[in-house]
Amino acid sequence: xxxxxxxxxxxxxxxxxxxxxxxxxxxxxxxxxxxxxxxxxxxxxxxxxxxxxxxxxxxxxxxxxxxxxxxxxxxxxxxxxxxxxxxxxxxxxxxxxxxxxxxxxxxxxxxxxxxxxxxxxxxxxxxxxxxxxxxxxxxxxxxxxxxxxxxxxxxxxxxxxxxxxxxxxxxxxxxxxxxxxxxxxxxxxxxx
Amino acid sequence: xxxxxxxxxxxxxxxxxxxxxxxxxxxxxxxxxxxxxxxxxxxxxxxxxxxxxxxxxxxxxxxxxxxxxxxxxxxxxxxxxxxxxxxxxxxxxxxxxxxxxxxxxxxxxxxxxxxxxxxxxxxxxxxxxxxxxxxxxxxxxxxxxxxxxxxxxxxxxxxxxxxxxxxxxxxxxxxxxxxxxxxxxxxxxxxxxxxxxxxxxxxxxxxxxxxxxxxxxxxxxxxxxxxxxxxxxxxxxxxxxxxxx
Numbered sequence: 058x059x060x061x062x063x064x065x066x067x068x069x070x071x072x073x074x075x076x077x078x079x080x081x082x083x084x085x086x087x088x089x090x091x092x093x094x095x096x097x098x099x100x101x102x103x104x105x106x107x108x109x110x111x112x113x114x115x116x117x118x119x120x121x122x123x124x125x126x127x128x129x130x131x132x133x134x135x136x137x138x139x140x141x142x143x144x145x146x147x148x149x150x151x152x153x154x155x156x157x158x159x160x161x162x163x164x165x166x167x168x169x170x171x172x173x174x175x176x177x178x179x180x181x182x183x184x185x186x187x188x189x190x191x192x193x194x195x196x197x198x199x200x201x202x203x204x205x206x207x208x209x210x211x212x213x214x215x216x217x218x219x220x221x222x223x224x225x226x227x228x229x230x231x232x233x234x235x236x237x238x239x240x241x242x243x244x245x246x247x248x249x
Numbered sequence: 250x251x252x253x254x255x256x257x258x259x260x261x262x263x264x265x266x267x268x269x270x271x272x273x274x275x276x277x278x279x280x281x282x283x284x285x286x287x288x289x290x291x292x293x294x295x296x297x298x299x300x301x302x303x304x305x306x307x308x309x310x311x312x313x314x315x316x317x318x319x320x321x322x323x324x325x326x327x328x329x330x331x332x333x334x335x336x337x338x339x340x341x342x343x344x345x346x347x348x349x350x351x352x353x354x355x356x357x358x359x360x361x362x363x364x365x366x367x368x369x370x371x372x373x374x375x376x377x378x379x380x381x382x383x384x385x386x387x388x389x390x391x392x393x394x395x396x397x398x399x400x401x402x403x404x405x406x407x408x409x410x411x412x413x414x415x416x417x418x419x420x421x422x423x424x425x426x427x428x429x430x431x432x433x434x435x436x437x438x439x440x441x442x443x444x445x446x447x448x449x450x451x452x453x454x455x456x457x458x459x460x461x462x463x464x465x466x467x468x469x470x471x472x473x474x475x476x477x478x479x480x481x482x483x484x485x486x487x488x489x490x491x492x493x494x
Binding site: 066067082084087088091092093094095097113117120121124125128129138139140141144145187188191192195206207210211235238239241242245246 | 250252255290291293294295296297298299300301302303304306307308310311314433451455458459460462463466467469470493
């Protein structure tokens with residue numbers, strides 16, 4: 058008797074639908090990709106001198122890199138299936154880490170196949186460290202600013218809907234959002 | 250930065266600007282280096298804000314996933330020795346009376362066939378070493394074949410055919426990570442023949458490694474390409490195994 062892989066239905070069928078869903082931060086898309094692919098990436102990282110925490114970092118870093126490429130319009134649909142693309146990014150991210158100075162001291166893994174150097178072609182605008190930096194400065198903005206920015210930029214809600222949620226007029230939400238963004242910009246680059 | 254600039258950049262990045270507004274901003278960005286800098290700074294913030302919230306969401310998903318997996322543990326721990334004994338009997342019965350559940354390696358073994366090798370020497374006829382390597386490959390002497398393919402490549406004979414047979418030798422030696430790396434390079438080969446074969450074997454490596462969702466996506470890609478030589482085979486495998494895609 059042959060084993061049958063468990064078939065879980067993905068929430069989106071075409072790559073176009075996937076890209077659109079990831080672009081609008083549809084949670085179902087991230088949940089599915091996470092649940093279907095994390096185990097493979099984790100097993101790869103653990104087999105290559107990594108720990109549980111590394112697997113999580115590398116997987117999330119890879120997902121965010123893929124999402125960024127979609128947001129910036131640099132993701133090419135037809136080249137490879139989306140899970141394969143994600144798996145490859147994560148692998149490359151891990152090799153990149155292993156090659157970094159801090160890891161080189163503690164591991165014997167050295168040169169990897171050249172194909173993994175194609176990582177550089179993944180033109181990611183911001184990396185995990187920068188995200189953590191923005192996370193830190195956002196904490197200085199105050200609760201309301203964070204709520205407005207989340208609802209507007211991440212949840213993609215309209216000013217009217219945000220106003221209703223926060224018991225504010227749409228115009229006030231708009232003004233407040235501008236104030237929050239100016240403040241964030243100032244905190245991000247205090248010299249300017 | 251003035252509010253209208255924020256809105257202009259925002260509309261551009263969110264793709265809500267009209268074609269005219271988009272072109273106007275692009276013209277301005279080209280002409281004004283300072284504005285270009287401001288735009289890049291804004292884009293980093295715009296993406297960064299969303300990335301921060303996305304990271305939070307991914308942490309939640311991760312936590313849920315870990316909790317789901319952890320739920321299995323208390324179930325077993327709560328059971329008494331009696332239940333453990335029953336389980337032991339059930340497992341023993343399963344081993345004795347039912348066929349073994351196949352692993353990813355078994356599925357791989359049932360779909361994998363060694364590449365038949367080249368019918369001709371494809372431009373390498375002047376290299377008897379290649380002949381030898383191909384002969385070793387066909388005889389199943391994969392280590393020897395691989396060494397010869399590699400030395401041919403080192404001698405400057407690098408081409409897609411050599412890379413492909415290196416990958417095939419690695420696959421037969423079950424060095425799947427190396428085989429995948431070589432095949433990855435061939436997924437963009439100019440030769441349809443090599444590219445299609447590379448796709449087919451990348452699919453098989455994913456099966457071997459138990460990465461069924463990725464294997465399923467490759468299968469879908471292959472079976473939806475009418476020109477693909479492995480299309481029919483891919484459809485049959487999908488019917489039999491129902492890989493997720």
